[in-house]
Amino acid sequence: MYYDLTISIVTYNTNREELLKVLQCLEKVKLNKKIFISDNSENQDIKKVIEELNSNQIEYIFNNSNKGFGAGHNVIINKLLNKELDSKYHLIMNSDVYFEEDVVEKLLDYMSNHEKIGQIGPRITGKDGTLTYSCKLFPTPLNLIMRRFIPLKKIVEKMDYDYEMRWYNYKDIVEGALLSGCFMLLRTEVFEKVGKFDEKYFMYLEDYDFCRRIGEKYEVIYYPKVEIMHEHAKSSYKSRKMLLIHIKSALTYFNKWGWIFDKKRSETNKKLKKLYNINN
Numbered sequence: 001m002y003y004d005l006t007i008s009i010v011t012y013n014t015n016r017e018e019l020l021k022v023l024q025c026l027e028k029v030k031l032n033k034k035i036f037i038s039d040n041s042e043n044q045d046i047k048k049v050i051e052e053l054n055s056n057q058i059e060y061i062f063n064n065s066n067k068g069f070g071a072g073h074n075v076i077i078n079k080l081l082n083k084e085l086d087s088k089y090h091l092i093m094n095s096d097v098y099f100e101e102d103v104v105e106k107l108l109d110y111m112s113n114h115e116k117i118g119q120i121g122p123r124i125t126g127k128d129g130t131l132t133y134s135c136k137l138f139p140t141p142l143n144l145i146m147r148r149f150i151p152l153k154k155i156v157e158k159m160d161y162d163y164e165m166r167w168y169n170y171k172d173i174v175e176g177a178l179l180s181g182c183f184m185l186l187r188t189e190v191f192e193k194v195g196k197f198d199e200k201y202f203m204y205l206e207d208y209d210f211c212r213r214i215g216e217k218y219e220v221i222y223y224p225k226v227e228i229m230h231e232h233a234k235s236s237y238k239s240r241k242m243l244l245i246h247i248k249s250a251l252t253y254f255n256k257w258g259w260i261f262d263k264k265r266s267e268t269n270k271k272l273k274k275l276y277n278i279n280n
Contacts, residue, residue, distance in 0.1 A: 118218025181207025
C-alpha cells in the first residue's frame with residue numbers, strides 16, 4: 001500500500017506515557033500515514049499499549065533482540081527497499097520527541113518545493129525550552145575527545161562554538177553538514193541511493209554516518225521555522241555503559257571516514273563557515 005508518509009520509532013523498555021504522548025503528536029499529522037513501532041525490548045509490554053489504541057495506522061514489530069538504534073529502524077527501511085511498503089517520505093524519530101500541529105506538514109511543504117533536499121530537520125529545544133545546537137559541522141576526533149575526557153571548560157566551549165555552529169544564528173534556513181538523528185525527515189528514495197543505517201554502530205553516531213552519506217547525494221537542510229521538543233538528551237553522560245558504547249561508535253566513525261585526513265570534512269566545514277564569514 002502507498003502512503004504519503006511512513007514513520008519509524010524504535011523503542012526499548014519505553015515508558016507507556018512517553019509512547020502515548022508521541023503517538024498523540026503523530027495523530028495530528030493530517031496525511032495518509034503509517035507508523036511503525038520497532039521494539040527492541042526484552043518483552044512485548046509495549047504491544048499492549050498499541051493494541052489498546054486499536055488504530056490501523058500503527059503497526060507493532062517485536063524484534064526479539066536489541067541490535068541497536070539503527071538496526072531497529074532498518075527493519076522498516078528494509079520493507080521500503082524490498083517494496084513491501086511504499087511511501088513518498090519517511091520520518092525517523094525518537095520516542096521522546098514532541099511537537100505541535102502542522103510541524104511535519106510545513107517541513108514537507110518546503111521539501112516538496114525543493115527537489116534537491118534529501119533530509120530536512122527542524123529547530124530543536126530541550127524540555128526547558130533551551131535551544132539545542134542540532135546543526136553541526138563534521139566532527140574531528142578532538143571534538144569528541146575534549147568534550148568527554150579533558151574538562152578544560154574554556155577550550156571545550158571554544159571548540160563547541162565552532163563544531164555546533166554557534167556562530168550561525170539558528171534562525172536562517174541553511175544547508176548543514178549534520179542534523180540530529182532524533183527527527184530525520186527524508187525522501188524515501190534516499191534509501192535506494194544511499195542505503196540504510198550502518199549496523200556497526202549500536203548507538204550514537206549512526207545518525208552522523210547516515211546524514212553524511214545523504215549529504216553526498218542530496219541537500220541536508222536545517223529548517224528552523226518550525227520547532228520540536230526533545231525531552232531526553234546525552235544519556236552517555238549519565239551512564240558508564242552508554243559512554244563505552246559512545247566511544248566504540250566514535251572509533252567506528254573515524255575509522256570509516258578518517259581521523260586526521262578527511263577531505264570531505266575539510267571542504268564541507270570550510271564551505272559552511274565561509275557562508276557566515278568565519279575565518280578560523
